[in-house]
Amino acid sequence: MSGISEEIGTAKSSSGLARLSVSEKMGYGLGDAGGTIVTGLISNFLTFFYTDIFGLTPAVVGTLFLVLRVIDAVSDPLIGIVADRTSTRMGQFRPFILWTAVPLGLIAFLTFSVPDLAYHWKLLYAVVTYFLLSVLYSLNNVPYCALVTKITTNPLELVSCQSWRFALCGVAGFAVSVGLPIMVDYFGQGDPVRGYQYGVGVLSCLAVIMFLLCFYGVKERVVAKVNHTFNLRESLKSIRHNDQLLLTFIMSLLIISIFNTKGGAALYFITYVLHGDATYTSLFFGMATLGGIAGSILVQYLTRRFEIRRIYFWVNVVLALAHFAVAFVPGTATTLWLGLVFICCVVLGFILPMHFTLVTFADTYGEWKSGRRSSGMNFAFNLFFVKLAWAVAGVIVSVTLTIVAYRSGADNQTSASLAGITMLSTVIPGVLHMLLAITVRFFRIDNQLVARMEQELGR
Numbered sequence: 060m061s062g063i064s065e066e067i068g069t070a071k072s073s074s075g076l077a078r079l080s081v082s083e084k085m086g087y088g089l090g091d092a093g094g095t096i097v098t099g100l101i102s103n104f105l106t107f108f109y110t111d112i113f114g115l116t117p118a119v120v121g122t123l124f125l126v127l128r129v130i131d132a133v134s135d136p137l138i139g140i141v142a143d144r145t146s147t148r149m150g151q152f153r154p155f156i157l158w159t160a161v162p163l164g165l166i167a168f169l170t171f172s173v174p175d176l177a178y179h180w181k182l183l184y185a186v187v188t189y190f191l192l193s194v195l196y197s198l199n200n201v202p203y204c205a206l207v208t209k210i211t212t213n214p215l216e217l218v219s220c221q222s223w224r225f226a227l228c229g230v231a232g233f234a235v236s237v238g239l240p241i242m243v244d245y246f247g248q249g250d251p252v253r254g255y256q257y258g259v260g261v262l263s264c265l266a267v268i269m270f271l272l273c274f275y276g277v278k279e280r281v282v283a284k285v286n287h288t289f290n291l292r293e294s295l296k297s298i299r300h301n302d303q304l305l306l307t308f309i310m311s312l313l314i315i316s317i318f319n320t321k322g323g324a325a326l327y328f329i330t331y332v333l334h335g336d337a338t339y340t341s342l343f344f345g346m347a348t349l350g351g352i353a354g355s356i357l358v359q360y361l362t363r364r365f366e367i368r369r370i371y372f373w374v375n376v377v378l379a380l381a382h383f384a385v386a387f388v389p390g391t392a393t394t395l396w397l398g399l400v401f402i403c404c405v406v407l408g409f410i411l412p413m414h415f416t417l418v419t420f421a422d423t424y425g426e427w428k429s430g431r432r433s434s435g436m437n438f439a440f441n442l443f444f445v446k447l448a449w450a451v452a453g454v455i456v457s458v459t460l461t462i463v464a465y466r467s468g469a470d471n472q473t474s475a476s477l478a479g480i481t482m483l484s485t486v487i488p489g490v491l492h493m494l495l496a497i498t499v500r501f502f503r504i505d506n507q508l509v510a511r512m513e514q515e516l517g518r
Contacts, residue, residue, distance in 0.1 A: 079210065083277055084223040090206070091228050093266040095235070097167050099232050100239070102452070103235065103323070104171075105170075106456055107323075107326045108255060109185065112251050120457055131197070136443070137439075142155065142201055151209065152203070152435075155199060156199060156206075157270075160274070163266070164263040167263045168263045197439070197446070200442055208281065209280065214420075215363070217416050218413075218416050222359045232348045232351065234265065239255075239262065241337065297433060301428065301429075303504055307441060308441060310495060311414070313494055314448075317488045317492060321483075321488050325343070328480050332484075333390050346404070347400050347401070350404030354410075358412050358413060359412075362413065366505055368504075372496050372499045374406055375499065379489045381489075382488050385485050386489075390481075418441055421437075425437065427515065456483060462479065
């Protein structure tokens with residue numbers, strides 16, 4: 060490939076510590092806002108779509124999610140290798156966002172379409188479209204996550220970038236969680252198949268626009284030599300010896316399992332426990348999304364006063380206890396549930412900006428220890444655990460529904476099925492939050508060590 064552009068190649072490494080403009084932070088955030096449209100569709104709607112609209116059984120859906128993660132174990136690291144070896148006039152990681160924008164939007168649309176085929180052909184269609192959605196998302200998101208290492212090395216600016224990222228992700232999540240039920244009702248006119256197809260089509264176009272705005276809105280200014288003589292064995296060795304990076308893999312698995320378990324169970328909980336209609340569903344998701352946006356913004360002020368690791372730990376302890384407590388709130392208290400969801404999601408919104416800042420710290424830690432910079436590989440493995448969490452959450456939801464003999468339709472719900480659906484939204488996420496808090500106790504990179512690493516790396 061051609062060399063990095065003159066603008067990037069002549070930038071001083073110290074510019075990585077400079078303050079970033081709001082427009083660039085927004086541009087960076089829009090990249091994952093587009094990705095959030097995809098993941099929001101997967102986490103909040105795909106399980107329900109497959110079981111109640113597409114016509115698959117919960118057991119088949121859980122198997123589908125799990126089997127495709129085995130493929131990700133190979134494809135995601137390969138994408139990381141390609142990203143680490145890429146060098147173009149547009150930069151190292153930015154081009155992938157441009158190249159994947161339209162294909163990813165198209166395959167998201169096709170995934171939520173129901174072909175008029177026999178069952179076995181429909182199953183094959185679901186496997187192929189979900190597989191392509193997963194691979195294209197990786198091709199987009201692995202370089203995107205690594206891109207922040209090329210934008211800035213300033214710890215406060217990293218948190219600020221991540222805060223903008225997840226605030227905008229909250230807006231995108233709002234468009235998905237609130238907008239899709241409304242569009243399904245509007246476009247479908249009683250036909251949910253058509254409603255989902257058209258609604259997801261609109262959201263997919265919005266995602267493509269966000270990807271393109273990200274590509275044109277950011278600049279790679281932090282200089283790091285692109286390793287054209289990539290050694291897979293050495294890179295895997297450096298990852299294996301980076302104990303802090305390995306911890307972030309576990310943390311990613313747990314936190315995304317929480318989000319996707321709650322998201323995957325949400326429609327079941329709203330529909331069958333809270334007996335919510337389309338308006339209440341949009342309001343429920345709207346309160347959750349607004350809470351998440353508020354939390355993503357507020358966390359910047361907390362991290363200026365307190366150590367990120369400590370905030371991360373205590374937030375998960377509080378959320379674990381809160382989820383155990385709300386298990387005793389009756390489903391008839393529908394207005395109270397809206398308030399509880401908002402408060403919970405404000406606190407939950409603190410987590411993702413801090414989490415991905417800690418992942419970036421661990422990436423720098425690996426370079427400091429080994430002298431090798433493999434951001435693409437590091438974020439690829441992290442994304443693999445993120446997508447493994449999609450499968451874990453899908454299995455948790457599917458297995459729980461299978462155990463309680465869930466059948467679609469309000470008239471088919473039993474006390475056992477309602478109890479299982481409630482546990483998916485309360486007790487099970489609480490257990491995962493407690494496990495995450497325990498894991499964070501072993502993470503030891505603080506702001507002082509980050510400053511030391513950047514100084515010794517000459518940035």
